[in-house]
Amino acid sequence: MPGTIIVAGIPGVGKTTVLQELEAVAREKNVPLKIINFGNVMNELFKKRGKAIHRDHMRREEISLQARVQQQAARVISKTPGNSALVVDTHMFVKTTEGIWPGTPRKVLEALDPEIIILIEAEPEEVARRRAADSTRYRDTGSVEEAKSDLQWSRYMASANAVLAGVPIQIVHNRDGQQRQTATDILDIIQKRN
Ligand code: AP5
Numbered sequence: 001m002p003g004t005i006i007v008a009g010i011p012g013v014g015k016t017t018v019l020q021e022l023e024a025v026a027r028e029k030n031v032p033l034k035i036i037n038f039g040n041v042m043n044e045l046f047k048k049r050g051k052a053i054h055r056d057h058m059r060r061e062e063i064s065l066q067a068r069v070q071q072q073a074a075r076v077i078s079k080t081p082g083n084s085a086l087v088v089d090t091h092m093f094v095k096t097t098e099g100i101w102p103g104t105p106r107k108v109l110e111a112l113d114p115e116i117i118i119l120i121e122a123e124p125e126e127v128a129r130r131r132a133a134d135s136t137r138y139r140d141t142g143s144v145e146e147a148k149s150d151l152q153w154s155r156y157m158a159s160a161n162a163v164l165a166g167v168p169i170q171i172v173h174n175r176d177g178q179q180r181q182t183a184t185d186i187l188d189i190i191q192k193r194n
Contacts, residue, residue, distance in 0.1 A: 009120035012131035021183035032084035074111035092157035
């Protein structure tokens, strides 16, 4: 069951939490799966360039540098060895100091060559609450309006990606306390691919 699956979600939607559950559920069901966090790969590449910065600060770097590191990260990820399905944990867009910037522009999308895009969503109120409560990260504001707008941007960007790559989009909901169910929904989608 090889192939690449893009899983994206706006900050605070609970992406890391759900993907940790996905790893556990896949292991329990003996489904071979590899999960790679795009931000981690970028962060390592920044370090190799002599820029050891916090993961939440990468988006404040110059776009031209972020774009080079982003493309390099996509190439590294595309060379991941193994025969299991590859889940790429990433963002449909990144809020930079220069504006809203695509997480998977054409060259990145081509390198990743996904079969499907899965968006993790939650109610804007839930996202705002989770952002406000999470003191471990450097988040932007915790307003419901901003969460609503981010959720919309994520869909706009996913739709552009789907058109370019000719792949479907699935949306899963990460309701409060339901992270295991969300992970199970994602695993079902992955297993039902042709
Ligand atoms: P990344 O690490 O992917 O950033 P992030 O979205 O900010 O963080 P998380 O994945 O941790 O997401 P989350 O906030 O949704 O999840 P959490 O589980 O913590 O990326 C880092 C950086 O890399 C980006 O900012 C960007 O600069 C760069 N990057 C990545 N991809 C890129 C790309 N393609 N191009 C360019 N740059 C890229 O959840 C939040 C809180 O909610 C937690 O407190 C948790 O306990 C709680 N929670 C979660 N689920 C539930 C639930 N079901 N019920 C109740 N509480 C819940």
